[in-house]
Amino acid sequence: xxxxxxxxxxxxxxxxxxxxxxxxxxxxxxxxxxxxxxxxxxxxxxxxxxxxxxxxxxxxxxxxxxxxxxxxxxxxxxxxxxxxxxxxxxxxxxxxxxxxxxxxxxxxxxxxxxxxxxxxxxxxxxxxxxxxxxxxxxxxxxxxxxxxxxxxxxxxxxxxxxxxxxxxxxxxxxxxxxxxxxxxxxxxxxxxxxxxxxxxxxxxxxxxxxxxxxxxxxxxxxxxxxxxxxxxxxxxxxxxxxxxxxxxxxxxxxxxxxxxxxxxxxxxxxxxxxxxxxxxxxxxxxxxxxxxxxxxxxxxxxxxxxxxxxxxxxxxxxxxxxxxxxxxxxxxxxxxxxxxxxxxxxxxxxxxxxxxxxxxxxxxxxxxxxxxxxxxxxxxxxxxxxxxxxxxxxxxxxxxxxxxxxxxxxxxxxxxxxxxxxxxxxxxxxxxxxxxxxxxxxxxxxxxxxxxxxxxxxxxxxxxxxxxxxxxxxxxxxxxxxxxxxxxxxxxxxxxxxxxxxxxxxxxxxxxxxxxxxxxxxxxxxxxxxxxxxxxxxxxxxxxxxxxxxxxxxxxxxxxxxxxxxxxxxxxxxxxxxxxxxxxxxxxxxxxxxxxxxxxxxxxxxxxxxxxxxxxxxxxxxxxxxxxxxxxxxx
Numbered sequence: 001x002x003x004x005x006x007x008x009x010x011x012x013x014x015x016x017x018x019x020x021x022x023x024x025x026x027x028x029x030x031x032x033x034x035x036x037x038x039x040x041x042x043x044x045x046x047x048x049x050x051x052x053x054x055x056x057x058x059x060x061x062x063x064x065x066x067x068x069x070x071x072x073x074x075x076x077x078x079x080x081x082x083x084x085x086x087x088x089x090x091x092x093x094x095x096x097x098x099x100x101x102x103x104x105x106x107x108x109x110x111x112x113x114x115x116x117x118x119x120x121x122x123x124x125x126x127x128x129x130x131x132x133x134x135x136x137x138x139x140x141x142x143x144x145x146x147x148x149x150x151x152x153x154x155x156x157x158x159x160x161x162x163x164x165x166x167x168x169x170x171x172x173x174x175x176x177x178x179x180x181x182x183x184x185x186x187x188x189x190x191x192x193x194x195x196x197x198x199x200x201x202x203x204x205x206x207x208x209x210x211x212x213x214x215x216x217x218x219x220x221x222x223x224x225x226x227x228x229x230x231x232x233x234x235x236x237x238x239x240x241x242x243x244x245x246x247x248x249x250x251x252x253x254x255x256x257x258x259x260x261x262x263x264x265x266x267x268x269x270x271x272x273x274x275x276x277x278x279x280x281x282x283x284x285x286x287x288x289x290x291x292x293x294x295x296x297x298x299x300x301x302x303x304x305x306x307x308x309x310x311x312x313x314x315x316x317x318x319x320x321x322x323x324x325x326x327x328x329x330x331x332x333x334x335x336x337x338x339x340x341x342x343x344x345x346x347x348x349x350x351x352x353x354x355x356x357x358x359x360x361x362x363x364x365x366x367x368x369x370x371x372x373x374x375x376x377x378x379x380x381x382x383x384x385x386x387x388x389x390x391x392x393x394x395x396x397x398x399x400x401x402x403x404x405x406x407x408x409x410x411x412x413x414x415x416x417x418x419x420x421x422x423x424x425x426x427x428x429x430x431x432x433x434x435x436x437x438x439x440x441x442x443x444x445x446x447x448x449x450x451x452x453x454x455x456x457x458x459x460x461x462x463x464x465x466x467x468x469x470x471x472x473x474x475x476x477x478x479x480x481x482x483x484x485x486x487x488x489x490x491x492x493x494x495x496x497x498x499x500x501x502x503x504x505x506x507x508x509x510x511x512x513x514x515x516x517x518x519x520x521x522x523x524x525x526x527x528x529x530x531x532x533x534x535x536x537x538x539x540x541x542x543x544x545x546x547x548x549x550x551x552x553x554x555x556x557x558x559x560x561x562x563x564x565x566x567x568x569x570x571x572x573x574x575x576x577x578x579x580x581x582x583x584x585x586x587x588x589x590x591x592x593x594x595x596x597x598x599x600x601x602x603x604x605x606x607x608x609x610x611x612x613x614x615x616x617x618x619x620x621x622x623x624x625x626x627x628x629x630x631x632x633x634x635x
Contacts, residue, residue: 001080005069009081010088012062019092020085021074029082036074040067048415064415083194090198091205093125094135101139110136110145128199134160134206141223162207162220170221174212181208331359332416340420343473343480345427347397352583352616353390353420355381355410356539365412373398374406374422381412386542387620389582396426427479461516463489466525467502469611475501491516505585506532506610534606536579536587538621545619547580552626554612563630565604566597571631576605580622584614 009021018024025039044067047060063070073081100121104114115136122132137160140146163170168180181204188200210216333356342349357363364383367376367390377391392408402425409419465474470485476498481489491498495518502510507528516522538544555562555576562574575593578586586609591597597605614622 001073001077001084005072006081006084008066008069009073012059012066016059019089021070021081022085025074029078033075037071040070040074083189083197086194087189087198087201090126090195090202093127094131094202097122097125097127097132097135098139101135102143105139105143105145110140130160131199131202134203138206138210141219160203160207161224162211163224165203165207166211170224177208177211329359330357330361330363330412330414330416332356332363332365332410332412332418333358334410334418334420336420338420339423341423341425342394343425343427343475343478344394344396345480347395349394349396349424351392351394351422353392353408354582355388355390357386358539363412363414365410365416367408367410369406369408371404371406373404374408376408381410385582385620386539387582389616391616392422394422394424396424399424399426402426459518461491461518462521463491463498463500463514463516464521464523465489465500465502466523467504468525468527469504469507469607471502471504471528473503475503502526502528504528504611506530530603530607530610532587532606532610534586534588534610536581538579542620545617545622547614547617547622547624551580551614551622551624552628554614555624555626555628558608558612559628559630561608562605562628565601565608566594566630567601568594568630571629574628574630576609576624576626576628578609578624580614580617580624582617582619582621584616584622586610586612586614586624 013019013021013024016024022029025036025043027036027039044063047056047063050056050060051064053060101118104110104118118136119129119132122135123129127135163172166177166180166184168177172180184204185201188197188204191197191200210220334353336353340351342351362383363381365381367379367381369376369392373395375393375395377393381390382388390410404424406422406424407419408422409417411417465487467474467485467487471483471487473480474482474487474489476489478499481487489498489500497513497515499511499513501512508531510526510528512526514522514524566572566574572594574591577590577592579588581587589606589609591602591605614624
């Protein structure tokens with residue numbers, strides 16, 4: 001895992017008061033991957049329901065948007081994340097120890113008794129003895145104090161050679177020190193021993209913090225010179241610091257030329273301030289501090305040094321205004337209103353909805369309905385398609401009443417939801433046998449009552465509609481009476497005018513008021529105007545599917561209508577290319593041959609193609625490329 005991802009997780013943990021993702025999810029670091037996956041999924045489900053809760057909004061949005069990053073840390077690259085948490089834990093312990101030492105030194109002395117208590121505190125925090133000595137020496141130097149001795153047998157403090165830690169020369173420039181720091185930091189971070197890695201990283205951070213400041217470096221160089229003159233050894237003869245080896249097979253120069261040098265150095269000065277996290281700290285020992293009279297310097301002593309400037313403490317990271325990280329992912333869109341109104345006299349009606357993915361990445365999901373009379377043909381979304389069709393069968397004969405409503409809901413796995421309400425009205429449908437019997441009984445009753453047989457009833461008016469293109473629905477006074485290319489309507493009360501409305505997808509609706517006459521049949525030809533521009537283009541990244549011979553047969557069935565669009569005599573080869581949307585409707589067509597066709601001819605070709613039905617397309621859209629011999633056209 002890279003540093004940016006680890007810092008993102010650390011900032012989140014600071015907002016929820018946890019030290020690691022393992023602590024946040026309440027699972028041990030040694031848990032099986034399946035157990036970790038289960039708790040991540042459960043917590044994400046909780047986050048889905050808390051997005052609008054102001055108390056948990058930031059936490060919930062992070063869990064949803066950064067679910068992939070969390071899984072990467074806990075299931076895909078757990079070794080890297082555990083090494084990071086171990087290093088961060090050691091770093092926090094060092095910071096706590098530093099604060100503790102500063103509090104002790106504020107009393108103005110550092111006796112052997114106090115040093116013993118400080119070293120015990122360091123051991124309780126799990127810090128190595130060498131690291132404790134280093135922190136004590138640095139704190140004394142920063143405060144301008146020295147140890148006070150109870151007797152002359154107290155050993156002098158040990159000192160870590162920062163130049164040896166960085167494997168650099170004391171005469172190195174600031175740029176050379178920075179380069180050496182980068183090399184050693186990468187080596188220490190890749191150690192298999194996590195405890196040793198944390199210790200080395202803290203030592204390198206301390207060395208770089210001191211040596212990068214010119215004033216502190218000068219003060220340290222002076223102390224180092226005095227330390228070197230004494231032999232640079234502890235009283236027991238051991239060195240004050242033993243630097244780790246250079247990575248096997250590499251020199252400092254070869255490692256320094258690696259690509260990681262483009263990264264900013266991960267020092268304390270360059271990293272964001274460490275969040276103040278709640279962590280158990282052992283109680284600090286209360287030490288009896290003797291009250292001593294202030295020492296009076298002799299007249300020949302040098303004037304007292306001014307107190308060191310106050311050191312700025314790391315400030316807690318304020319995440320109250322943290323904006324959730326927005327990642328571009330799949331986005332659900334539908335080419336339909338929130339309400340679909342259907343009027344039908346048929347027992348079953350087929351309806352199609354177009355679903356689009358207007359974002360990036362896969363979009364798995366499902367489609368559900370809250371009533372059994374609303375049947376979903378394919379309840380699962382294809383996650384790899386940018387555009388797909390959801391086919392719905394409306395079983396009007398199963399509706400409990402003549403008018404009913406049902407909800408169809410699309411739910412994607414990334415959290416989006418869209419609900420479409422179907423409002424369906426069913427015309428009164430009497431079984432044919434029952435209707436015929438009722439008519440016979442009524443006719444027989446009329447004959448018995450009158451005693452005269454008048455022959456067949458001749459006062460009805462019949463309206464026949466010849467429609468181009470075939471209509472999706474034909475309404476008479478607001479009720480559906482049929483569809484297709486020919487629709488017949490019989491009026492038993494011809495004295496009242498009727499209003500007809502003809503609708504076809506892609507064409508303008510036709511409205512007309514018609515006056516019928518009893519005993520007469522009227523035939524009307526209605527041609528609808530094309531409103532679809534037929535210039536549809538597929539979305540970026542859409543997948544095309546070449547339609548097979550079945551598409552060529554569909555075009556062949558419309559050969560007569562296509563020939564009528566062209567001013568030809570005899571026979572001519574026409575070359576067509578078309579784009580078909582997922583529902584099987586042509587939405588773009590181009591006439592390649594004959595090339596001299598006029599704009600009106602091409603407009604007629606578009607109109608004919610708009611009436612074709614090619615069937616559902618498996619991809620985002622289909623392509624039709626066919627050569628057709630046309631005959632019998634008229635100019």
